[in-house]
Amino acid sequence: MVVAPPASPNDAASAGYAERIDFVLEVAEHLHAYGTTAQRLEGAVTAVAQRLGLDCEPWSNPTGMILSFSDPRRPAGVSDTTRVIRLAPGDTDLYKLCEADRIAEDVMAGRVGIAQGHAQLRALSKPPTNRQRAVQVFGFGLASAAVAGLLRLPWLDIATAGLIGLVIGLIELASHNRPRLNEASDAIAGFVAGIVAIAIASLVGPLNLNTVTIAALIVLLPGMTLTNAVNELTSRHLVSGTARFAGALTTILKLTIGTVIAFKLAQHLGLHAQVRASRPQPDWVEVVAVVCGAFAFAVLFRAALRDYWVVMLSAATGYVVARFGGQMFDSHAGVFLAALVTSALGNAYARLAQRPGALVRVPGIIMLVPGSVALRGVINLVQQQNVDAGGDAALAVLNTLMALVAGLLFGNLLVTARRNL
Numbered sequence: 001m002v003v004a005p006p007a008s009p010n011d012a013a014s015a016g017y018a019e020r021i022d023f024v025l026e027v028a029e030h031l032h033a034y035g036t037t038a039q040r041l042e043g044a045v046t047a048v049a050q051r052l053g054l055d056c057e058p059w060s061n062p063t064g065m066i067l068s069f070s071d072p073r074r075p076a077g078v079s080d081t082t083r084v085i086r087l088a089p090g091d092t093d094l095y096k097l098c099e100a101d102r103i104a105e106d107v108m109a110g111r112v113g114i115a116q117g118h119a120q121l122r123a124l125s126k127p128p129t130n131r132q133r134a135v136q137v138f139g140f141g142l143a144s145a146a147v148a149g150l151l152r153l154p155w156l157d158i159a160t161a162g163l164i165g166l167v168i169g170l171i172e173l174a175s176h177n178r179p180r181l182n183e184a185s186d187a188i189a190g191f192v193a194g195i196v197a198i199a200i201a202s203l204v205g206p207l208n209l210n211t212v213t214i215a216a217l218i219v220l221l222p223g224m225t226l227t228n229a230v231n232e233l234t235s236r237h238l239v240s241g242t243a244r245f246a247g248a249l250t251t252i253l254k255l256t257i258g259t260v261i262a263f264k265l266a267q268h269l270g271l272h273a274q275v276r277a278s279r280p281q282p283d284w285v286e287v288v289a290v291v292c293g294a295f296a297f298a299v300l301f302r303a304a305l306r307d308y309w310v311v312m313l314s315a316a317t318g319y320v321v322a323r324f325g326g327q328m329f330d331s332h333a334g335v336f337l338a339a340l341v342t343s344a345l346g347n348a349y350a351r352l353a354q355r356p357g358a359l360v361r362v363p364g365i366i367m368l369v370p371g372s373v374a375l376r377g378v379i380n381l382v383q384q385q386n387v388d389a390g391g392d393a394a395l396a397v398l399n400t401l402m403a404l405v406a407g408l409l410f411g412n413l414l415v416t417a418r419r420n421l
Contacts, residue, residue, distance in 0.1 A: 015114045017079060020052045021069050023107065023114045025083060026121045028058065028065055030100040035092040036358075036421065037228045038240035043420035044104075051108040061240045062089045062247060089247065092224070094303040094311065094359055096124050101356050101421050133173055139299035140169030140219050146296055148215040149289025150319075150367075152281035157212045160200050164193050164216035172220075186220060186251055190258025193217050198266040198273045206274035217255055219300060222248035223369025224362070230401050231408060290316050297366050303359070310349075311363045318342045318364035332403040335368050339407025340414065347415040356421035365408075370400035 028045045036044070038060040045067070049056035053073070059066040064086045071079040100121060107117035128136075144165025148158040168189045175185040193216045201207040214221075225248040232241030266273065294312035303311045318338045326334030342364025346357035 034097040035090040038237040039235040137169035141166035143296035146293030152279040161215040186254035187258035190255040194259040194262025201273035202271040206276040222251045314360045315363040335403040336407045340411040343411025344415040347417040370397040
């Protein structure tokens with residue numbers, strides 16, 4: 001049997017002009033779908049295009065891309081091609097992100113041909129199995145319970161947050177293929193979280209009501225989106241950063257609307273929640289919650305099984321650095337140190353392993369993002385109808401965002417990134 005020799009980089013660059021463009025477009029669409037920020041996506045797409053002998057000027061925003069191509073070997077203006085792509089906002093998928101990066105690297109290195117690489121990218125778009133959907137729902141419940149544990153809430157509060165998280169996971173699963181339900185899913189989730197928490201606080205026992213509600217909604221909170229938005233703005237991707245920031249605020253408003261409707265409805269139904277402020281759990285509960293939370297985010301970020309230990313270690317490291325840094329200095333200094341460490345470690349991992357640094361960077365800051373503070377501030381503002389009630393929370397969000405972004409920027413200076421992802 002005669003085995004064909006592997007393709008060389010020159011073979012990839014000499015493939016058809018339209019074929020090379022289609023491959024770059026496929027890479028761009030996949031990276032966008034997996035939650036890549038504008039500056040990293042554009043850098044990765046430009047690098048792939050250059051290795052394939054194309055000039056490419058990409059422009060990315062959270063809901064689409066514009067890519068202009070030309071062939072540098074042909075006269076100016078003869079081969080100019082522009083593609084406009086409308087896309088849904090991306091969601092973090094670490095397994096597919098790593099696979100898309102590997103496929104692009106294989107094509108650029110000549111280990112596989114463009115046609116084979118294109119087919120491999122398309123294979124990543126297959127829908128999740130029922131088992132994968134069930135694991136994602138479990139991840140919702142575990143993440144909510146873990147956050148309640150990190151806050152050292154009583155056992156009833158932890159169980160309530162976990163239960164609501166499971167229900168919200170089912171709502172998110174049901175909304176994926178239903179556009180109308182998807183539009184209102186955040187508000188519905190907020191309503192469900194509020195009404196279930198009030199019912200348990202009225203009929204079973206007292207709860208830290210607002211804190212349990214926020215812990216239950218933790219997976220839907222746009223803290224990572226807010227961080228990415230400010231990161232894009234500091235990188236001078238103003239349109240993408242502004243659009244992403246507006247999208248995050250919209251999500252917070254929808255969650256708040258659902259929660260407040262639940263509180264008002266409970267009043268009309270005569271449900272009077274027993275509210276308490278109690279955090280009695282010992283240190284070991286927080287330790288277990290860190291491990292469970294790290295595992296939950298490995299599930300929710302859809303990491304490959306072989307990468308679970310990387311994702312879990314990164315998430316735990318970020319939390320521990322922030323925790324002890326906050327004790328030594330203050331909470332915002334702790335967030336800055338955690339972002340700096342995880343950003344530098346992500347770049348170092350990308351250099352050493354030749355894989356996306358997002359495997360370390362994204363989980364490392366997920367427990368630091370300010371989504372819960374933002375939601376608490378808006379809920380307090382609506383409940384009390386007093387601007388001062390949400391003012392402190394807004395300032396805390398701003399300070400946390402600044403600390404996070406500063407840590408990411410200085411982390412990139414400490415260990416220079418050689419890979420866009």
